[in-house]
Amino acid sequence: MGTALEDSEIYQKFARITDSLLSPEIEDFKDSGGKVVGFFCSTVPEELFTAAGMLPFRMRGTGSTSTELADTCFTPINCTFPRHCFNQALEYEFEFLDALIVINSCDHIRRIYDNWIDQLDEPEMIHVMSLPRKTGDRQVDWYREEIAELKGKLEEHFGIEITDDAISDAIKLHNDVRRLQRELYELRKVDRPPITGAEVLRVMVAGTALPKADYREMLQELIGTVRGLEGNGDHKARVLVTGSQLDDPEFIELIEGQGALVVTDATCFGTRLMWRRIDEDEPDPIRAMAQYYVHDRPSCPRMHGDQPRRLDFLKELVEEFKVDGVIGERMNFCDIWQVEHFMTGGDLKEEGISFTQVDREYILAGKGQLQTRVQAFVETMKGTD
Amino acid sequence: MLVAGIDIGSATGKAVIMTDDEIVGSAIVQSQGHPVKTADSVVDKAMAEAGLSSVGEIENVVTTGYGRLKIEFASDNLSEIACHGKGAHWLEPSLRTVIDIGGQDCKVISISEAGKVVEFAMNDRCAAGTGRFFESIARALCCGLEGISSIENQGDSPAKITHQCTVFAESEVVTLVNEGEELGNIIAGINLSVAKRVSGMARRVGLVDNVALTGGCSKNQGLAAALAKVLRTDIQMLSGDPQLAGAIGAAVFAGEKLLARAS
Structure with a gap:
């Protein structure tokens, strides 16, 4: 399902950044004195790092091929994402980080903090945030305190001041990136989208590994290129992928190789990052971030009692993007997503929307079985003709 | 044509x-x-x-x-x-549920009156409960696949097999052999453990009669008998x-x- 976009220079740049951890862009940023903050999960307020003049780097395990080193301190029934990611840390692939922010998004991720401080000396600043489990006002107050504490820690450790004005400016910049990313998604609503789901994912992941202002410029150029392209119509079905830490474009390529074009998503490197905006009119910018990350952005199943809102969000996307069926992605051993897919899958089917669950490991494995599942899903939706 | x-x-x-x-x-x-x-x-x-x-x-x-x-x-x-x-x-044509157990996959497939797939469940990567599983157990028991399949070889009190993993189940079987457990009971236990695994998938898909077994493992009569017991339904002979x-x-x-x- 190759497209004209693949050959363009601008897309190649995104792909290069997504397919590696330390890119030449990050090296340049560091050479000019910039600091890089690594963080887990899409609920960490990365605007704060931009406001501090730092590069927010979303943690991944890109390039990992095994978990032998990490498995000395994880169990075989831990999620393969933290295991691959921590394995990369033990291979010294994250030496470029100046600070690391871990969050209790799930217990598997939380264990990275424990293992990291136990086994690695760097970076010097490792901070753990506590994210509430519900999405109400009291939880927003709580998370506001957490963000304020993180701000204080950054100021103290790096000897800097992060002003409210700087935070407000960062919020505007990040919101503008969100607006552009949505613009890119809008282009996929047509019958013959000019960009595939795998290509979009490369564009999205790269956005978590670049200074945001540079990324905005690249994104603008890319959207211009995509607008000028002819669409591809050789797919059999339009699907939405919902799930978790999905940063592997090859997984999407495998789905699309079976004739299921991924036209939108509800994942942590997709709409969950950008479908909503931080309120720029709220006078307290720290509270605005807390309100956004705890409540306003598309909800993650780790948040209790919020499944109806997540279901509504999926249904909204299904309608807007003319989706034929939903694929629920889940990494092995994930209890959070298992229960979510079970509930939501049933709800979607009741509404007449096809749903299937596809379990995977963090790095692509067992391709043959995945292909069979997706092909059979497309056949049940669209027949065998 | x-x-x-x-x-x-x-x-x-x-x-x-x-x-x-x-x-x-x-x-x-x-x-x-x-x-x-x-x-x-x-x-x-x-x-x-x-x-x-x-x-x-x-x-x-x-x-x-x-x-x-x-x-x-x-x-x-x-x-x-x-x-x-x-x-x-x-x-x-009367089938509505097909249980296909092959060399490395098992699937429960729900079909319409016209034979079109309505819903399916499939094991993930692991080959537990498939042909590979039976092959490795047959090796451990030195009884051949026929030994596991034959209906006469199914003991009356199936031994408890707790592991789904092929490798672990094989060592569990070796332990049972060395404890002196009767071969028939081990064989019945193995077939029962696979039938239970399939019953979970069948529950996900929703089991509708009539049910048949396909794939290489459909030749395992002991498994067909265990499935009939666990699923509380007849397994049609095709x-x-x-x-x-x-x-x-x-x-x-x-x-x-x-x-x-x-x-």
């Missing part, structure tokens, strides 16, 4: 040749290390049975199974799920060879596609 269905599975290759909805040739061969080699050999065998001399005489070919993408003389490929549903339905169900389904699809193209 001469058509063929080829099912290149993980352990065996199957081919079925049909003329006007009737099987005129079929074959099953062991996998030969490369899907094309396996396909060539199984098709040759099926053609010999059908009295054909050249692949060119076959008007349309559909492939399925793990090797489905590599067979160049096929016009289409379809998933094993669609093909087992179709093939089992062709063999017995009139043809249930291991061929995938290839039959592919051949039926090949015929339908040929007709659709002609009209």
Whole structure:
């Protein structure tokens, strides 16, 4: 399902950044004195790092091929994402980080903090945030305190001041990136989208590994290129992928190789990052971030009692993007997503929307079985003709 | 109208040749290390049975199974799920649930009156509860696959097998052997453990009668008996060879596609 976009220079740049951890862009940023903050999960307020003049780097395990080193301190029934990611840390692939922010998004991720401080000396600043489990006002107050504490820690450790004005400016910049990313998604609503789901994912992941202002410029150029392209119509079905830490474009390529074009998503490197905006009119910018990350952005199943809102969000996307069926992605051993897919899958089917669950490991494995599942899903939706 | 269905599975290759909805040739061969080699050999065998001399005489070919993408003389490929549903339905139109247990996968497939897949569940990567599992247990028990399959060998008090993992279950079996557990009870325990695993998938899909077993493991009568007990339903005995169900389904699809193209 190759497209004209693949050959363009601008897309190649995104792909290069997504397919590696330390890119030449990050090296340049560091050479000019910039600091890089690594963080887990899409609920960490990365605007704060931009406001501090730092590069927010979303943690991944890109390039990992095994978990032998990490498995000395994880169990075989831990999620393969933290295991691959921590394995990369033990291979010294994250030496470029100046600070690391871990969050209790799930217990598997939380264990990275424990293992990291136990086994690695760097970076010097490792901070753990506590994210509430519900999405109400009291939880927003709580998370506001957490963000304020993180701000204080950054100021103290790096000897800097992060002003409210700087935070407000960062919020505007990040919101503008969100607006552009949505613009890119809008282009996929047509019958013959000019960009595939795998290509979009490369564009999205790269956005978590670049200074945001540079990324905005690249994104603008890319959207211009995509607008000028002819669409591809050789797919059999339009699907939405919902799930978790999905940063592997090859997984999407495998789905699309079976004739299921991924036209939108509800994942942590997709709409969950950008479908909503931080309120720029709220006078307290720290509270605005807390309100956004705890409540306003598309909800993650780790948040209790919020499944109806997540279901509504999926249904909204299904309608807007003319989706034929939903694929629920889940990494092995994930209890959070298992229960979510079970509930939501049933709800979607009741509404007449096809749903299937596809379990995977963090790095692509067992391709043959995945292909069979997706092909059979497309056949049940669209027949065998 | 001469058509063929080829099912290149993980352990065996199957081919079925049909003329006007009737099987005129079929074959099953062991996998030969490369899907094309396996396909060539199984098709040759099926053609010999059908009295054909050249692949060119076959008007349309559909492939399925793990090797489905590599067979160049096929016009289409379809998933094993669609093909087992179709093939089992062709063999017995009253079926609504097909349990396909092959060399490294097991699937529960719910089909409509027309033989179309409505819903399915499939094991993930692990080959627990599939042909590979039975092979390794048969090795540990030194009883051969026939030993596990034969209905006479099923003991009255199935030994408890707690592990689903092939490797762990094999060592569990070795422990049982060395504790002096009766062979029949171990065999019954193994078949029961696989039946339980399948029952979970059946629950996900929603079990509707009539139910049949297809794939290589359908030859395991002990398993069929254990499944009937666990699922509390009869397992239909298919009139043809249930291991061929995938290839039959592919051949039926090949015929339908040929007709659709002609009209």
